Amino acid sequence: xxxxxxxxxxxxxxxxxxxxxxxxxxxxxxxxxxxxxxxxxxxxxxxxxxxxxxxxxxxxxxxxxxxxxxxxxxxxxxxxxxxxxxxxxxxxxxxxxxxxxxxxxxxxxxxxxxxxxxxxxxxxxxxxxxxxxxxxxxxxxxxxxxxxxxxxxxxxxxxxxxxxxxxxxxxxxxxxxxxxxxxxxxxxxxxxxxxxxxxxxxxxxxxxxxxxxxxxxxxxxxxxxxxxxxxxxxxxxxxxxxxxxxxxxxxxxxxxxxxxxxxxxxxxxxxxxxxxxxxxxxxxxxxxxxxxxxxxxxxxxxxxxxxxxxxxxxxxxxxxxxxxxxxxxxxxxxxxxxxxxxxxxxxxxxxxxxxxxxxxxxxxxxxxxxxxxxxxxxxxxx
Amino acid sequence: xxxxxxxxxxxxxxxxxxxxxxxxxxxxxxxxxxxxxxxxxxxxxxxxxxxxxxxxxxxxxxxxxxxxxxxxxxxxxxxxxxxxxxxxxxxxxxxxxxxxxxxxxxxxxxxxxxxxxxxxxxxxxxxxxxxxxxxxxxxxxxxxxxxxxxxxxxxxxxxxxxxxxxxxxxxxxxxxxxxxxxxxxxxxxxxxxxxxxxxxxxxxxxxxxxxxxxxxxxxxxx
Ligand SMILES: Nc1ncnc2c1ncn2[C@@H]1O[C@H](COP(=O)(O)OP(=O)(O)OP(=O)(O)O)[C@@H](O)[C@H]1O
Ligand SMILES: [Mg+2]
Numbered sequence: 001x002x003x004x005x006x007x008x009x010x011x012x013x014x015x016x017x018x019x020x021x022x023x024x025x026x027x028x029x030x031x032x033x034x035x036x037x038x039x040x041x042x043x044x045x046x047x048x049x050x051x052x053x054x055x056x057x058x059x060x061x062x063x064x065x066x067x068x069x070x071x072x073x074x075x076x077x078x079x080x081x082x083x084x085x086x087x088x089x090x091x092x093x094x095x096x097x098x099x100x101x102x103x104x105x106x107x108x109x110x111x112x113x114x115x116x117x118x119x120x121x122x123x124x125x126x127x128x129x130x131x132x133x134x135x136x137x138x139x140x141x142x143x144x145x146x147x148x149x150x151x152x153x154x155x156x157x158x159x160x161x162x163x164x165x166x167x168x169x170x171x172x173x174x175x176x177x178x179x180x181x182x183x184x185x186x187x188x189x190x191x192x193x194x195x196x197x198x199x200x201x202x203x204x205x206x207x208x209x210x211x212x213x214x215x216x217x218x219x220x221x222x223x224x225x226x227x228x229x230x231x232x233x234x235x236x237x238x239x240x241x242x243x244x245x246x247x248x249x250x251x252x253x254x255x256x257x258x259x260x261x262x263x264x265x266x267x268x269x270x271x272x273x274x275x276x277x278x279x280x281x282x283x284x285x286x287x288x289x290x291x292x293x294x295x296x297x298x299x300x301x302x303x304x305x306x307x308x309x310x311x312x313x314x315x316x317x318x319x320x321x322x323x324x325x326x327x328x329x330x331x332x333x334x335x336x337x338x339x340x341x342x343x344x345x346x347x348x349x350x351x352x353x354x355x356x357x358x359x360x361x362x363x364x365x366x367x368x369x370x371x372x373x374x375x376x377x378x379x380x381x382x
Numbered sequence: 383x384x385x386x387x388x389x390x391x392x393x394x395x396x397x398x399x400x401x402x403x404x405x406x407x408x409x410x411x412x413x414x415x416x417x418x419x420x421x422x423x424x425x426x427x428x429x430x431x432x433x434x435x436x437x438x439x440x441x442x443x444x445x446x447x448x449x450x451x452x453x454x455x456x457x458x459x460x461x462x463x464x465x466x467x468x469x470x471x472x473x474x475x476x477x478x479x480x481x482x483x484x485x486x487x488x489x490x491x492x493x494x495x496x497x498x499x500x501x502x503x504x505x506x507x508x509x510x511x512x513x514x515x516x517x518x519x520x521x522x523x524x525x526x527x528x529x530x531x532x533x534x535x536x537x538x539x540x541x542x543x544x545x546x547x548x549x550x551x552x553x554x555x556x557x558x559x560x561x562x563x564x565x566x567x568x569x570x571x572x573x574x575x576x577x578x579x580x581x582x583x584x585x586x587x588x589x590x591x592x593x594x595x596x597x598x599x600x601x602x603x604x
Contacts, residue, residue: 051507075509086504090522090597100508132599148508158507 007057017043018213028186032203040213041192049078079149079157085141087133094129100152118147139170157189222248246323249362256348268300279334287345292334314338326355392572411552415543423482431490436516448484474546482535489531493524525596533588540581
């Protein structure tokens with residue numbers, strides 16, 4: 001565990017970049033430092049690998065002061081990823097990635113084999129190995145940066161706005177990739193960003209810093225959204241934190257209706273039997289949703305798919321959150337969201353009404369859990 | 383008679399191809415003086431340029447020194463050194479080295495200073511020792527500029543090394559000075575042509591050197 005213990009950084013010109021900051025960075029999880037520009041995120045991160053030395057306070061790694069070991073030994077045990085990747089333009093992609101193993105004395109051949117392995121891990125085509133950085137896109141360069149940081153298999157990874165220089169689509173891909181890699185490798189990651197959405201998506205724990213380098217709140221993202229510590233945090237979270245919080249509620253327990261689903265080739269009898277519902281979801285022969293229709297507009301055996309109302313984006317119960325379900329219902333002209341299984345076959349429909357009930361239930365459950373946790377804490381203190 | 387005829391006459395005279403005053407001897411002398419001067423200038427200019435560039439300090443002092451060095455007239459310095467030291471190679475080497483150090487020093491300093499700071503930061507953050515940061519991260523990227531500084535210095539040395547003849551040494555300057563003294567214009571033109579050709583060869587050598595030593599990643603396939 002990395003423990004930042006009441007650390008202050010005052011630069012020679014008098015700027016206080018970090019002010020008595022204390023944080024406990026949990027092992028094998030992603031801890032995000034987020035906050036407005038100039039609030040001391042980079043400074044904090046760079047104090048962990050001693051690229052910046054604190055003015056006061058200290059940092060402990062697994063209980064020992066990081067100043068106890070030689071600075072380069074410390075740095076080689078921590079992967080470091082920066083904003084524009086910072087690749088060595090005179091080295092091939094493979095040799096860029098092999099840098100730290102080579103520093104640690106791994107023979108060239110072995111280091112390159114390891115580098116090739118990492119290219120695959122971060123989703124880079126093996127054909128890129130012999131290229132030079134200028135021949136790669138920004139997103140690919142950033143992947144190389146991540147691979148280079150992982151090459152010596154360090155327990156800790158420090159990342160300073162690694163994805164902020166690429167476009168939103170590429171950024172989402174890189175974020176998903178990081179989460180997938182983290183699932184496989186379980187590193188202790190400290191991740192700096194100024195993007196609160198990125199923080200909420202990636203963070204197991206999120207530290208919100210305010211200007212002047214003071215900690216505003218340190219909490220899991222769901223708690224940040226449900227209980228911001230003060231007006232600054234609330235403001236920083238942005239306008240729709242209520243909606244965003246739904247990302248943390250599962251959709252598994254939504255009660256799905258199966259009645260209003262009919263196959264496109266259904267006979268008149270079947271359609272008549274289900275005409276109590278205001279809208280019916282029509283599916284193809286495999287059970288995949290085609291669209292909505294009012295029951296009396298359906299002709300048995302011969303559905304004109306051009307006449308159907310768009311069914312919007314379906315959600316997968318259990319995988320997707322209540323946010324996705326609600327989004328589907330809001331976007332649907334019928335006010336109903338379509339639930340599908342992993343193969344995209346319709347398994348039910350759910351109305352905004354039912355989703356609303358589920359949201360209220362989830363809120364009260366979360367509040368109950370928080371109270372219980374609070375009570376347990378109080379117990380522990382006693 | 384025009385210049386081409388002079389040159390033709392000079393190079394077709396077989397007497398100019400043998401003996402202690404023959405072209406091979408004079409050319410070898412000239413190249414030896416030039417290489418020696420370039421070596422000393424590089425031994426002074428490169429380390430100072432690399433270290434000051436790496437730590438980013440001393441830029442103003444360097445610029446001042448370089449301007450002073452450039453302002454010194456080589457010929458004047460030669461005469462001064464000759465009066466002071468007397469005959470020998472040393473009074474020739476000093477003005478040549480003084481001439482060549484500023485371009486090497488200043489270009490090397492600038493070359494290292496202008497390296498993108500983010501790979502350097504990444505290298506340090508990965509735990510690369512300072513010397514390796516300089517030689518494995520900064521120098522390979524700064525190499526085209528560093529070589530261009532050396533090239534400028536080399537060409538200035540090659541054309542200025544003719545002054546060695548003034549203090550009774552050899553080199554291609556012999557033809558020019560003796561030719562002028564003897565009113566033998568064939569010799570003057572022949573000597574001048576050889577100096578120009580040697581400068582061109584120097585350019586070629588540096589072009590080849592940069593093809594070999596600069597990484598394609600820095601050259602960008604160009
Ligand atoms: N080397 C330095 N010397 C003096 N002041 C500095 C130095 N580095 C950073 N600062 C100042 O310290 C404060 C915090 O800087 P820091 O780079 O840690 O911010 P940040 O949160 O990473 O900002 P950003 O989101 O813009 O990257 C800023 O006011 C900055 O101007
Ligand atoms: Mg920063």
